[in-house]
Amino acid sequence: MSEAMTVRSHSVHRSPALTASVIVLIAILLTIARLEERLPASLWxxxxxxxxxxxxxxxxxxxxxxxxxxxxxxxxxxxxxxxxSTQQVLRNPLAEPMTLGVFSGAYLALSVATVYAPVWLAFGRDAVALGGAALALSFVFALAARRGLSPFALILAGMIVNLCCSAFSFALAIAHFDLLSGLMIWGGGVLTQHDWHVAQALLLRLAPCTAILILFLRPMAAFDAGDAVASSLGVSLRTTRGAVLALTLLITAFVVSAVGVLGFIGLGAPMLARLSGARRLRDRMLWSPVLGASLLWLADQMTQHVSSFTGVLVPAGAVMTLLGAPMLLILMKRLRGRPDLSPSPIQSSTPKRARLVPMFIVMMLVLALAIAGSLTLGRGLDGWHAARPSEIVALMFLRGPHVVAAISTGIVLALAGGLLQRMTGNPMASPDLLGITSGGAVGLIGALFLNAHPGLPVLLLWCAAGSVATLAALLLFARKSDYAPDTLVLGGIAISAAFQAISTIVVASDDPRVIVLYNLLAGSTYNVSATAAGMVAVVALAALALVPFARRWLDILPLGAVTSRSLGVDLSVARLSLLVASAVMTAAATLVIGPLSFVGLMAPHMARMLGLQRAQSMLFMSAGIGALLMVASDWIGRWILFPQEMPAGVVATVLGGSYLILVMLKRN
Structure with a gap:
């Protein structure tokens, strides 16, 4: 298959058995070392x-x-x-069941049960988690069904459901941190056992699902030739894809409900199997489980040794991600190709011609009304009220920076996401795929835990250092590939996963500073100063001025490398320039309000849903939508739960995700 990820041929023979044997040997040695600490070898x-x-x-x-x-x-x-199995039927090496809403649904269900309905937990945590995962999966299938369960529709629906569930979970964690701190540790993957009950239950659940999945081996193999050829061979794409995804997601739900989330395995094990020489599907179906189990065993042994040394419970899933992400970066240099994320014919209907001028006028009017409402409408001890002009002027020193920061960050994140999506030709791309927002988050962690009393300047400095270091690492990694889109996306995902694992380990430490970290990472404008708001406003104006100069690149690059070169575009220069521009925009927003990246994904999608396809008009509309989303989210977050404040990033995720869900349900 031309679009799927392929492996370069090498003269050196590769064997999945050799790779698995090395990993298992290291895990056995670590296990023996731990057993020797517990009791003599004669008693083993x-x-x-x-x-x-x-x-x-x-x-x-x-x-x-x-x-x-x-x-x-x-x-x-x-x-x-x-x-x-998921990667095979979606023809996308970046796909895995976790990306389709299983974990986020299970985690949200457990959070809701813990806070509002503890009686549900009387039926067992597994039942609650499995119910949440099944409900999230139902939403994913419902959203993608109108588009024939195509790869693009499924991954887009999964990401939307993930974002919405994560936003609600984040909001609950901030409001009820004392009740959910233990659940946060479970969310990182906890493998501690007290008897054989969990193992027996998992075996009884997983065995039938695995047996049925193996029966689909032959129709799944036809997907290697592409959808058109598979259909001509008599394979029902919709039935096969739906059945296989239902089975794989059921398997994942069983695992998640039993031990929590275990990151990277569903993505890394199949990739490692392919890179080790497993070319045919039946070989990958055999060696991916073996490599997944071996990698998890090694990660768990490392986790136990680290926990014994530090005295802190470290989630195995986080260590698995830290172990796998660097391996993914190293092995990625031997990969070429890109995910098959292009819309299927079911999705690619041409939109009606957009009426640009009236559309932009309406957008500006709505944005102006939102700004006016943010400055005038508020809530106090006596309820809702509209501020008088004198009150607006008196409170401008406080509300003004909030509104300017919200508008500016919405603009720069929307433009950054639009640039990335046009540059890579990947509608799933967003600023967080570069890992820059995650790098800024790690910088904030360093500021909180390595400084006694970090103030705003210290937080900004550490966040900038993390963002810049991440950008430098990504540029160095992608240089040899001329900053190819697939390399950037895969590299950004690996870096983001590693940084997310660090955040999970910090959360599992149960340190009281974690609640401060949560508020910083959620995307709140509460602590924005006039200086910081002015800085990001300057970046937003510069970004808007950049769009007309980059429109030719942005119109041509989605056509592919060959067409772009034939039209005189220097791919290395164009990609590097756009990458640096989007990174600077993202870093500027991260320095001001934290790693808020949702707007960068959703605003360009909303602009395309309005019928805008050309780069310049789509980016300007994306900027307006991003600003509107952030202004509305900032106002709602400040007043809807008064006197408590909900971070604007969480509110924006809920608003934008809910909108996309409604649109996907209504559109054919």
């Missing part, structure tokens, strides 16, 4: 087969260590199998 066999009821050490090995290894192999193999 007795501890595994028939432990002495009076020896606590043997009981721990038999009822904790051995079931833990069993759960690890079951979960790792299941996620590896689910990942390779």
């Amino acid at each position: 066999w007795h501890a595994v087969i028939a432990p002495s009821p009076t020896d606590l050490r043997q009981l721990l090995v038999h009822f904790s260590d051995m079931p833990r290894i069993g759960v690890i192999w079951l979960c790792g193999a299941a996620l590896g199998l689910a990942g390779v």
